[in-house]
Amino acid sequence: MGGLLVIVVLGLVVLLVVFGLWAIGIYNGLQRKRIGAQTAWSDIDVQLKRRHDLVPNLVNTVKGYATHEKGVFENVATARSAAMGAQSIDQQIAAEGQLSAALGRLFAVAEAYPELKANQNFLALQEELTSTENKIGFARTNYNRNVAQFNEATLVFPANILAGMFGFQQMKLYELDSVDERKVPTVQF
Amino acid sequence: MPDSDGGSVDGGAVHGDRPPIRAYPANITYRDLIAENRRKSGVLVGGMIALLIVMGVAIAALATGAGRGDVVVPALITGGIAAGVVGVLVSVWSWYGGANAILSMAGAREIEKRDDPQLFNIMEELAIAAGLPMPKVYLIDDPSLNAFATGRDPEHAAVAITTGLRERLSRDELTGVMAHEMSHIRHFDIRLSMLMATLAGVIVFAADAARRIAFYGPRGSSRSNNSKGGNPLALIIIVLAIILIVLAPIIATVLRLAISRQREYLADAGAVEITRYPQGLIGALDKLGNCRQPLRVVNDALTPLYIVNPLKKAVEAGRHNASSMFLTHPPLAERIERLRALM
Numbered sequence: 001m002g003g004l005l006v007i008v009v010l011g012l013v014v015l016l017v018v019f020g021l022w023a024i025g026i027y028n029g030l031q032r033k034r035i036g037a038q039t040a041w042s043d044i045d046v047q048l049k050r051r052h053d054l055v056p057n058l059v060n061t062v063k064g065y066a067t068h069e070k071g072v073f074e075n076v077a078t079a080r081s082a083a084m085g086a087q088s089i090d091q092q093i094a095a096e097g098q099l100s101a102a103l104g105r106l107f108a109v110a111e112a113y114p115e116l117k118a119n120q121n122f123l124a125l126q127e128e129l130t131s132t133e134n135k136i137g138f139a140r141t142n143y144n145r146n147v148a149q150f151n152e153a154t155l156v157f158p159a160n161i162l163a164g165m166f167g168f169q170q171m172k173l174y175e176l177d178s179v180d181e182r183k184v185p186t187v188q189f
Numbered sequence: 190m191p192d193s194d195g196g197s198v199d200g201g202a203v204h205g206d207r208p209p210i211r212a213y214p215a216n217i218t219y220r221d222l223i224a225e226n227r228r229k230s231g232v233l234v235g236g237m238i239a240l241l242i243v244m245g246v247a248i249a250a251l252a253t254g255a256g257r258g259d260v261v262v263p264a265l266i267t268g269g270i271a272a273g274v275v276g277v278l279v280s281v282w283s284w285y286g287g288a289n290a291i292l293s294m295a296g297a298r299e300i301e302k303r304d305d306p307q308l309f310n311i312m313e314e315l316a317i318a319a320g321l322p323m324p325k326v327y328l329i330d331d332p333s334l335n336a337f338a339t340g341r342d343p344e345h346a347a348v349a350i351t352t353g354l355r356e357r358l359s360r361d362e363l364t365g366v367m368a369h370e371m372s373h374i375r376h377f378d379i380r381l382s383m384l385m386a387t388l389a390g391v392i393v394f395a396a397d398a399a400r401r402i403a404f405y406g407p408r409g410s411s412r413s414n415n416s417k418g419g420n421p422l423a424l425i426i427i428v429l430a431i432i433l434i435v436l437a438p439i440i441a442t443v444l445r446l447a448i449s450r451q452r453e454y455l456a457d458a459g460a461v462e463i464t465r466y467p468q469g470l471i472g473a474l475d476k477l478g479n480c481r482q483p484l485r486v487v488n489d490a491l492t493p494l495y496i497v498n499p500l501k502k503a504v505e506a507g508r509h510n511a512s513s514m515f516l517t518h519p520p521l522a523e524r525i526e527r528l529r530a531l532m
Contacts, residue, residue: 043317124306130203130360131310137205138318176206 026162033150037171040143041089044174047135048083048096054132055080055103058125062106065116069109075102093174096136103129140174147171204364205314207465212458212531219375222455226377230384234283237388238276244392245272247434283387288340288347288379291386295337295491297327297349304328308355311364312348315371318463324348324374328355333482337494338370339383346374353482358473365460365470369496372459378452382494453496453519457528467528474528478521497521 059073066072079099086092107126110116117123151170154163213219249268253261302309308326316323324338327349334354340346348370358366373379461467477497484499492498498518 127307127310131307131314133203134205134314135317137203137207138314140205141209142317142320 023162026159027166030150030153030159030163030166030168033146033153034168034171037143037146037150040139040146044136044139044143047132047139048092051099051129051132051136052080052084054125054128055099058103058106058122058129061119061122061125062110062116065113065119066109069106072102072106072109076106078102089174090172093172097176100133144173144175147173204361204464204466204469205318210461210465210467210531212461212467213455214458217455219372219459222376222378222452226381230377230381233381233384233388234280237392238273238280240392241272241276241279242269243272244434245269245275248272279388279391280384283384283391284341287383287387288345291339291383291491291494292327292347292349295329295349296331297329297347299347300326300328305355307360308350308363308367311360311367312371315364315368315463318368319371319375321371321375322346324371326350328352331485333484333499334477334480335484335495335497335499336366336370337491337496338373338379339494340374340379341383342377342380343374346379348374351484353480354477357476361466361469362473362476363469364464365466365468366473366496368460368463369456369470371463372456373452375459376452376455378456386491386494451519454524454527457524458531461528461531467531471525471528474521474525478525493518 055076059076062069063073076099079095079102083092083095083099086095107129110122110126153159154168154170245268246265247268249264250261252268253264300308305326305328312326313323321343324340324343324346325348327347329335329349329351331351332353333351334357336348336350336354338346338348348367350366354366355363373382457470460470464470474497484495495518
């Protein structure tokens with residue numbers, strides 16, 4: 001009798017250890033993928049902050065030449081402060097979209113001022129912003145790939161059970177959802 | 190921001206938001222290319238060391254007159270070991286110092302971000318897009334149009350561009366060219382071509398030295414009279430040595446040429462996957478094809494590294510667009526055609 005009990009207990013212990021190791025493996029895998037996605041987000045964030053820093057300089061430079069475009073400057077300023085004050089990633093994604101659109105209109109307006117387009121300071125800022133937009137775009141692709149991998153890992157069976165237990169929430173893709181952001185801005189004269 | 194497909198002179202379009210393009214051939218990923226280049230690099234280093242050992246033995250055979258059995262065997266072993274040691278040393282030098290040697294042979298100087306913010310911005314964008322570290326950036330003071338990348342891996346990589354090309358290209362075109370170089374870095378083409386350029390250079394140098402010994406060495410001295418005793422083996426060894434000495438540089442050259450053509454297409458494809466904008470590279474290749482100015486400082490060993498063949502005869506004959514077995518680069522027209530198919 002005693003021998004049987006020992007075997008049963010040992011069997012249970014082995015089962016428990018195997019289950020524990022499996023759960024640890026799943027947990028670490030999910031955690032790693034989430035960290036990957038978070039790192040990818042911080043790569044975007046660096047570029048978004050860079051853009052926030054560039055905007056005031058740009059607006060001041062353009063203001064010196066295009067004095068009658070108040071509405072455009074205000075839009076940029078509003079969008080910038082909304083983006084800087086965003087509380088969550090979702091909010092920030094929406095606000096950055098607004099900022100992209102507002103900056104697009106600002107550059108479209110600048111096209112009408114030949115003296116501005118010859119200004120070295122303006123050209124340097126335009127180059128920096130073009131580059132920053134590109135970096136944001138490429139970093140977003142990386143972020144979305146990481147998020148997609150993480151999301152997939154939380155959805156497949158049986159990891160989805162553990163993902164639920166440990167509170168791994170699906171992450172949201174950084175998509176250009178507003179039509180406004182995709183289309184080339186047009187200027188009205 | 191306005192999106193100018195025609196490629197404005199200074200502004201350049203934003204490409205980061207474009208949808209991805211699948212540009213590699215269907216059965217290839219860049220991971221396959223990395224594995225292949227790593228393997229080829231290993232084979233190359235091993236092969237070069239083996240070739241050097243054989244040449245060392247051949248040189249020893251020639252130098253000792255290859256006639257007297259008692260002297261020859263230890264001499265051959267000594268020659269083989271010495272050449273093997275030289276081979277290993279040369280490989281170590283090539284691995285760690287090859288990139289710097291190539292850059293200084295090409296007359297390139299390193300620049301910083303404040304020297305050319307736009308070029309650095311473009312490299313930073315591409316580094317993010319490709320998920321690779323930022324390479325070092327070099328300028329070559331030369332009015333011709335060319336660029337190359339080198340280094341042993343993406344962590345120790347450098348890109349170099351001539352001032353002529355830097356000035357002639359729009360932002361979009363420059364992005365295309367640098368993305369092509371970034372693809373060479375990502376594919377580890379840079380490792381193979383760096384080892385090729387430096388090791389092949391050493392092989393040619395060694396064969397040259399062997400030839401000198403063969404023609405002006407101790408064969409003409411009194412010792413050769415001993416071997417006239419009629420040892421057929423000696424003659425065979427000498428003939429073998431001469432064949433080797435003649436063949437070695439040819440082998441080295443053929444090896445060098447063999448690597449270069451397909452990978453230019455693949456680097457073009459990789460560039461499109463990184464930038465999602467074939468038009469940039471097409472515009473740049475167009476300009477490169479219309480340029481008739483050869484590179485001033487060009488070392489024969491370096492030709493496979495450049496984005497287009499820099500040699501005078503290739504450039505002057507307008508053979509950028511011609512197909513030939515001995516050209517290190519595929520014809521530009523064919524490259525442009527393949528890129529257009531991706532638009």
